[in-house]
Amino acid sequence: xxxxxxxxxxxxxxxxxxxxxxxxxxxxxxxxxxxxxxxxxxxxxxxxxxxxxxxxxxxxxxxxxxxxxxxxxxxxxxxxxxxxxxxxxxxxxx
Amino acid sequence: xxxxxxxxxxxxxxxxxxxxxxxxxxxxxxxxxxxxxxxxxxxxxxxxxxxxxxxxxxxxxxxxxxxxxxxxxxxxxxxxxxxxxxxxxxxxxxxxxxxxxxxxxxxxxxxxxxxxxxxxxxxxxxxxxxxxx
Numbered sequence: 001x002x003x004x005x006x007x008x009x010x011x012x013x014x015x016x017x018x019x020x021x022x023x024x025x026x027x028x029x030x031x032x033x034x035x036x037x038x039x040x041x042x043x044x045x046x047x048x049x050x051x052x053x054x055x056x057x058x059x060x061x062x063x064x065x066x067x068x069x070x071x072x073x074x075x076x077x078x079x080x081x082x083x084x085x086x087x088x089x090x091x092x093x094x
Numbered sequence: 095x096x097x098x099x100x101x102x103x104x105x106x107x108x109x110x111x112x113x114x115x116x117x118x119x120x121x122x123x124x125x126x127x128x129x130x131x132x133x134x135x136x137x138x139x140x141x142x143x144x145x146x147x148x149x150x151x152x153x154x155x156x157x158x159x160x161x162x163x164x165x166x167x168x169x170x171x172x173x174x175x176x177x178x179x180x181x182x183x184x185x186x187x188x189x190x191x192x193x194x195x196x197x198x199x200x201x202x203x204x205x206x207x208x209x210x211x212x213x214x215x216x217x218x219x220x221x222x223x224x225x226x227x
Contacts, residue, residue, distance in 0.1 A: 086185020
């Protein structure tokens with residue numbers, strides 16, 4: 001079960017398991033983001049390349065207008081995946 | 095353990111149940127379970143996306159052999175698809191240079207010790223192994 005929720009104007013809360021079959025759900029939420037935004041991973045249990053790709057595509061799109069995503073509260077194993085993917089070079093991770 | 099799954103992304107729910115059953119029956123920890131789920135998902139979704147003309151079922155085998163975790167996926171009656179051709183991801187590229195996609199194989203290569211593709215008689219077999227600590 002995966003859920004992506006825009007909790008207020010600039011915070012997206014992710015929860016559950018984000019696999020390839022759920023990536024479109026994430027895309028539909030991220031596509032509504034037009035300005036700098038915080039993505040909260042505190043309730044996310046799993047992510048694969050499909051979810052990583054959606055985040056990277058959004059970061060590239062936002063950067064064209066001077067905005068960006070900030071990723072917060074990454075559980076240790078998900079943080080490890082982000083480091084392996086080199087996302088620490090293209091996202092602000094706290 | 096071996097099982098076949100219907101070639102579609104929504105089958106992933108059943109694929110994860112299969113992986114979790116293997117993890118539980120082998121007493122493996124989350125430190126192994128996480129990369130295992132990731133490798134199986136990445137390979138399965140690659141088969142679904144790249145071998146769309148193949149048979150209806152994709153076969154997944156999980157085993158422990160001599161202290162190693164062995165993940166094997168087989169796909170029958172498919173055109174040649176060599177995942178080793180996937181360009182290496184340069185994780186040091188800038189945001190402007192980074193391309194979306196290609197991360198799945200990169201993650202498996204990083205988290206597992208070996209990743210081998212074997213294509214013969216229209217059957218593709220991909221094997222990933224990881225030493226258990």
